[in-house]
Amino acid sequence: MDLPVVAGVDGSEESLRAVDRAADEAALRGAPLRLVYASLWERYEGSLIAQEVGRPVEEVIARDVMGAAERRAHRRRPGLVVTTAVLAEEPEAALVNESSLARLVVLGCRGRGGVAELLLGSVSLSVAAHAHCPVVVLRGGPEEPAAPGRVVLGVAGKGACPAAVRFAAEEAALRGVPLEAVRAWRRPAHTTAGHPPLTGAPAPAQEEAAEALEEALRDLPDGLRAQRRTAEGPARDVLVDASRDAGLLVVGVRRRSGRFGPRLGRVAHGVLHHARCPVAVVPEPA
Structure with a gap:
């Protein structure tokens, strides 16, 4: 079965960017593209039916939006x-269900900062927290969705x-x-940046970080250009800073069970809100 790349569509400019990005991702992989519009219009329309066509008004609008996206x-x-x-259906539930038979889900994000970002990114956050396949959430400015840049x-x-x-x-190999x-x-709390344990020597935590990088990348395919970098600071801040001139930021997540079901960790949640480039959230096996 040739699994598709799925894009969530709602007619917004952000979702049209997602269509562009998803089309590029599908073409790179030689995969089909599936466009999904989901809304519980029946709950809100009630008996307000477009008599001329015999369907709910929002369904008529949705099909127009979908035609334009296609x-x-x-x-x-x-x-x-x-x-x-x-x-x-609810958009979150529909897209999570679609992800079970997809190789990738691509979503736009309307957040622009502050409270608006927290409120308007709810669908993207929910899908990223529950999807069965990698989810790419478009962040940053309105540049070409598949703009070149390192991964x-x-x-x-x-x-x-x-x-x-x-x-x-x-992703890096596909784009070259x-x-x-x-x-x-x-650093440990008792060690200051100005007074490392041994002058001129890397801190133990830095050495452990370098070892983690080597272990993570030991099975990379031959010929792939790979760089390794350690940076001092909170993981979220380090990754947001690295995203400034990148084409894609990738984070793996092992979902945590909370009061309201699976949720993202702090780092993934933070970069989804603040990264300057698209973010790919990849579920890791439990």
Whole structure:
């Protein structure tokens, strides 16, 4: 079965960027593209039916939006196989369900900062927290969604992110760009930055970070350009800084169970809100 790349569509400019990015991802992989519009219009429309067509008003609008998105995808990538689905479901549930038979889900994000970012990114956050396949959330400015640039991989620790490493390596190879693996580290609370344990020697935490990078990248495919970098500071801040001139930031997540079900860790949650480039959230096996 040829698994598709799925894009969530709602008619917004951000979702149209997602269509562009998803079309590029599908073309790179030789995969079909599936466009999904989901909304519980029946709950809100009630008996307000468009009598002329015998369907809920929002369903009519949704199909118009979907038609425009399909034409956009074909213009961007002629010859691409495109399928569409207009679903009377909650967007989060529909996209998570679609992810079980997808190789990638691509979503736009309307957040622009502050409270608006927290409120308007709810669908993207929910899908990233529950999806069965990697999810790419478009962040940053309105530049070309598939803009060239290195792929940055956030390495959480020794043996912590094999699925994310594989995904990041594939993305870098598909685009012919370097892979930069980054591992953040912190000094012990009793050690100040100005007085390391041994002058001129790396701190133990820095050495451990370098070892984690080597272990994570030991099975990279031959010929892939890979850089390794350790940086002192909170992982979220280090990765957000690395995203400033990157084409894609990749983080692996082992979902944590909380009061309301699976949720993202602090680092993945933080970079989804603040990264300056698209973010790929890759689920790791439990």
